[in-house]
Amino acid sequence: MPDAIPDETRLAAEIDRLKAEFPKTRELYREACALLFFRFGVAPTANRLYQLVRRGSMSTPVAVLQEFWAELREKSRVRIEHADLPEELQGAAGELVATLWKRATGAAQDALEVLRVDVEEVRQTAAASVAAMRADLERAHTALEQRTAALLAARGRVQALEQAQVAAEATRGALEGEIARLQQHGRERDAALEQARTDFTAELDKQQASAELAETRLQAAEKRALLEIERERVTNARLQRDAAAAAQRAAHNEASARTANQTLQTQLGSLRHQAGVLEGQRDALRASHHAQARELETLRQIAAGTGNIAPRNTLRAGRPAGATKLRRASRKPGDRS
CATH class of the missing domain: 1.20.81 (Receptor-associated Protein)
Structure with missing residues (x-):
């Protein structure tokens, strides 16, 4: 079965249809293998399957792909053994299946190696991200502790300010009372001064009259x-x-x-x-x-x-x-x- 480049648009549409029909991840990968191999004539690989389906982990398409080739080999062997064919054709069919199996196994090994490299890169990136996240977490924890200490100090200052405000309110009340008393005293003093001025004016008038x-x-x-x-x-x-x-x-x-x-x-x-x-x-x-x-x-x-x-x-x-x-x-x- 020669390898060919399928129509990506039609292939994506078929994968979307399979996703709607098979909600389970393993069944979806198995149907995708059959779609590539039997309808589009392309030997499926684990990396290709994961790029098309993008469900589960990378180990899922590898396992499904191994099961697919084992099942295909088993079915092919049964058909070859039980078919009413001459021995020459049975041998040729066995060689063809063996050749296909070798090619599929090689492609699977290559895809697995690529997959391993990709997984390693992803793992290293994830480890770097985890380290960065841990550093960020440590910094956030330190900042949180600092903010907590600042919050406690601010609460202490707020309490001190509230106490100072209460004392200031009491002082202000006392000062307002003292100001009211002084104002009353000033009014009384002004009244007495006005009376004294009136008396002085009357006395001055008397003195002027006497003069x-x-x-x-x-x-x-x-x-x-x-x-x-x-x-x-x-x-x-x-x-x-x-x-x-x-x-x-x-x-x-x-x-x-x-x-x-x-x-x-x-x-x-x-x-x-x-x-x-x-x-x-x-x-x-x-x-x-x-x-x-x-x-x-x-x-x-x-x-x-x-x-x-x-x-x-x-x-x-x-x-x-x-x-x-x-x-x-x-x-x-x-x-x-």
């Missing part, structure tokens, strides 16, 4: 002093009495002003811790009072000087000398001549 009243009184006193001066120009006796009365009133006013000044200083001293602005106003008020006192002193000196000069000229011009002497005798020892 205005004192200034009004001072102006009235100045007017009265001027009137007294005018009157003293008319008459010396009346001027002296009025001057004395004016001096007494001025002294009384000065004492009142000093008393008021001391009262203002006491009040300003008690309010000094609330506002330092009042210090300048108190100094200005004190300077005003000193100016008033100096002005009163100046008015007294002017009144006294005017009273001594004007009557003297009047008496010298219109009175006799006796009257002048009598007036001089009636003067007080402290009066100026």
Whole structure:
């Protein structure tokens, strides 16, 4: 039976049909052997069978192929022995079967050797893959241990952070309470400061009113002093009495002003811790009072000087000398001549 190259498309279609009809692997390989040998005239080999079927391990097509050749040899021997043929034909048929058997056995041995080489290559590749997989497994195991240690450390850090967060929450609550207390205290302090400012403003208004009243009184006193001066120009006796009365009133006013000044200083001293602005106003008020006192002193000196000069000229011009002497005798020892 000559070897021929079969139609690969038709052969693949036949193999697919056999796969559908024979689900068992050994039966499928046996039918594939028969298909190649009897229909396509090709001596089947283990490698060729495995390439076509691709089921099971490489030992399966080898075993099936040996069984196929043994069965074929046995059937051929029976047919040759029991057929009604001459001996020459029986010998020729035996030689043909022997030749086919040798060729098939040689092809099977060659295919087996190729198969062994392929299996060895596959085994070496698989061993290298297994070694690589074991190395990968070792690395994965090491990485897993490292990740497990990192996870445990992270869990410890998370627990520490959770505890720190709880402590921070407690601290934040305490700080919020303290802030609320301080805010309430600040509001109370602002209210007290506002009340103090209101009281200070009212007291300042009172002091300003008192200062205005004192200034009004001072102006009235100045007017009265001027009137007294005018009157003293008319008459010396009346001027002296009025001057004395004016001096007494001025002294009384000065004492009142000093008393008021001391009262203002006491009040300003008690309010000094609330506002330092009042210090300048108190100094200005004190300077005003000193100016008033100096002005009163100046008015007294002017009144006294005017009273001594004007009557003297009047008496010298219109009175006799006796009257002048009598007036001089009636003067007080402290009066100026």
